[in-house]
Amino acid sequence: MIEVSRHIALVTTTRADWGILRPLATTLRDDADVRLSIIAGGAHLSEQHGMTVSEIEAAGFDIAARVPMPLEDDSARGAGHALGAACGGFADAFADLKPDLAIVLGDRFEILGAASAALMARVPLAHVHGGEASEGQIDEQVRHAVTKMAHLHFPAAQAYADRIISMGEDPARVFSVGSLAVETIRTQPIMDWAPIASGLGLDPDMDVLAVTYHPVTLADDHGVGPVLALGEALSLFSDMQVVMTGVNADPGSSAVADGMQRIADAHPAAVVVPSLGHGRYLSLVKAARAVVGNSSSGIIEAPALGTPTVNIGPRQDGRLRAASVIDCAETPNAIAGALTQALSPASQAIAARYDTPYGADDTCRDMVTALKTVPLDGLLIKHMHFAGAERSIDDMRAGTTALEVVR
Structure with missing residues (x-):
């Protein structure tokens, strides 16, 4: 204390x-x-x-x-x-x-x-x-x-x-x-999906997909093209409800948001919700047959909730993944194929193991x-710690490089 x-x-x-x-x-x-x-x-x-x-x-x-x-x-x-x-x-x-x-x-x-x-x-x-x-x-x-x-x-x-x-x-x-998010999922009750679905005008007993797609900030079009591909893929799953969450406040967000709204307008059972809030979002992900998009929530939260993920494109490249995450290219056929795989009994069983590298x-x-x-005294002072590549004062005075020291 x-x-x-x-x-x-x-x-x-x-x-x-x-x-x-x-x-x-x-x-x-x-x-x-x-x-x-x-x-x-x-x-x-x-x-x-x-x-x-x-x-x-x-x-x-x-x-x-x-x-x-x-x-x-x-x-x-x-x-x-x-x-x-x-x-x-x-x-x-x-x-x-x-x-x-x-x-x-x-x-x-x-x-x-x-x-x-x-x-x-x-x-x-x-x-x-x-x-x-x-x-x-x-x-x-x-x-x-x-x-x-x-x-x-x-x-x-x-x-x-x-x-x-x-x-x-x-x-x-x-x-x-x-991960704090994974600990919350494991220790706190998840909100009941039925009243949330009803409040969104959806059927609580009908299969639902959770779609979260954000701008790809290093892409020339910020990921607008893949949104159109996502729409084509989702049109093949017209028997399922789709809940699309709001877009991040990133460069290109308005164009991506417009694309998401066009998807919802064309799908017979899709809604766009600007902000579900964290509790309602976790309820959606748990109830969903799959999470589709390029959000980190598909990488971190969805596996802990037992839901397969279709991860589209490069936005999450480099992150650790659970076996329930299915990566795919940004084309209609690739997205539809990955979603079909995610909905299969085999993928649902893998997701039901709740395995995650973030727990x-x-x-x-x-x-x-x-x-x-942690003591505050001296905390602002940072010392570099490169194992095996430290340079002594004598090395620096002699003009020896760190690489030469390692060798």
Whole structure:
């Protein structure tokens, strides 16, 4: 136990990251040794994206600071301006709140703004879900940049912990704790699907597909072409209901969202829901015969819920996968074939094993213990740890390269 309350700021910018972080926020809020300040920004404060800050407040949390960002323009220029606004807004929040430590999750571009502001404010940063790979999107670079600005690391798998350490981070500051989302799925009841389906105008007893597709930010068309292919594939499954969730606030999001709406308009039993919220989304995924799209939820949450995944295209390239994840190309035939495979008894049986590479015991408890007890003195100072490639002062004075030292 620490003698003085530790002031921890938790940054959240989307419905997705809040769904993952909520158990951690609850545990920190209820801990007498911690003072929690939630900083909400980005899509949480956007009417276009469901104004999901209300979900945080409805759960009984106070918002210590709000960081609005201009998300209406989804061009590259617009995203750059939004990132600049994020950096300035988080700088104000950290200056006003003066936390001992700040928590960020993942790899969205606005998190780079939060991390940059924390760096300049000399606020130690704890990064959740670092070390992963998603080679088809800008997030790949953002994630690793945040890793190098962070002082504590909470990766979701040992392979990701190893990657963080290979990037020069101190192994003593890397905690392989598993995924908060998977722990929540394993320990908390999932909402009943029937009333949710009825509320969406769907038949609770009819088979349903969960479709979550986001822009592919490194593709020239941001993934709009594959959306059309997805629509062609789904037209072959007109006997199934389809629930399509809202698109991330990324470059190209409006064109992708328009494509998703066209799919829904053409399908006899499809709906687009801008924001289900985390609880209702998990209920949908558990009830679905398959998850279809390119979201990380198909890689992390769906296997833990026993649902097969059809993962389309390169957006999640590089992530660890369960056996229930079926990768496919961005063509109508490939998507339809993968979905047919996912619906087969064999694939359903594989998914029913609930195997996932992201599971661990006591994820939240282990994170809170580290956040409360890691000494703050000296935490801002980072030393590079490249095993086998350390250079001594004499080596550097002699002009010897690190490669020569290894040899």
